[in-house]
Amino acid sequence: MSKPAVALFDYGSGNLRSAHRALERAGGDVELTSDLDTARSADGLVVPGVGAFAACMAGIVEHGLDAVVRERASAGAPVLGICVGEQILFTRGVEHGVETAGIGVFEGSVERLEADRVPHMGWNTVEAPAEMRLFAGIDPAERFYFVHSYAAKTAPPGTLVATADHGEPFVAAVERGPVAATQFHPEKSGDAGYALLSNWIKGLK
Structure with a gap:
């Protein structure tokens, strides 16, 4: 059986090498790409x-990736955001008093x-609801690797949200249908991150 096609989009930001390796280990046929048609047509x-x-x-x-992400989200095509790739799926980001519009999926x-x-x-550690597919079969005591100063702090409507705490609770992962994202780096989170990426890959066509 062929592996699901995964487009890892290169727009000039991200830990691409380790993400590529981790997604391949988790069972994806991974292509690092800046091509919008590839991003549009990939299984994930x-x-x-x-x-x-x-x-x-x-x-x-x-x-032009913002339009493709919105298209995929509207069409029910799987998307996974990682770290700031999670953050930009939200409506807006506020840094140093400056507000920037995000993609607006959440x-x-x-x-x-x-x-x-x-x-x-x-x-x-991350506290996730039992029905959240990203965390299926993952022990709640498992730890994930974070590096960030900013985060979403409230659950978007119609989503499943896993939370973590650093000074205050924040959104550690979010899932709505086939669109999911993590504030932590699963590709740097050892076996727990591998299990999470495997769960996401299993959900692809």
């Missing part, structure tokens, strides 16, 4: 991201964490 589209919300959105808009704002130490860097 992965949107990575590191750094600033505004910079990531600038790269996404420049490449309603809500991404804002700076209110914590004694920022960024939130290192391993943390």
Whole structure:
């Protein structure tokens, strides 16, 4: 049986090498691409991201990926956002008092964490609802690797949300139908991250 086709989109931001390896290990036939037709037609589209919300959105808009992500979300085609790739799926991001429009798949704002130490860097547990497919079969005591200063803090309407805590609760992962995203880096989260990516790959056509 052929492996699901996964488009890992390169728009100039993201931990592409380790994400590529992790997605292949999890069972995907992974293509690193900047081609919109490939992103549109793949069984699954992965949107990575590191750094600033505004910079990531600038790269996404420049490449035209925002329209493709919205198309896939509307059509029920699987999308996975990772780290800032999760954040830009929300309506807006606010950094240093500047608001930047996101792709808008999920309603809500991404804002700076209110914590004694920022960024939130290192391993943390995640509390996920039992029906969340990303976390199927994963022990609640497992830890995932985070590196971020900003996060969404409220659950978007109509979604399943897993939360973590760093000074305050925040959205660690979000899922609505075939569109899912994680604030943490599954590709850097060892066996727990492998299990999560495997769950996502299994949900592809």
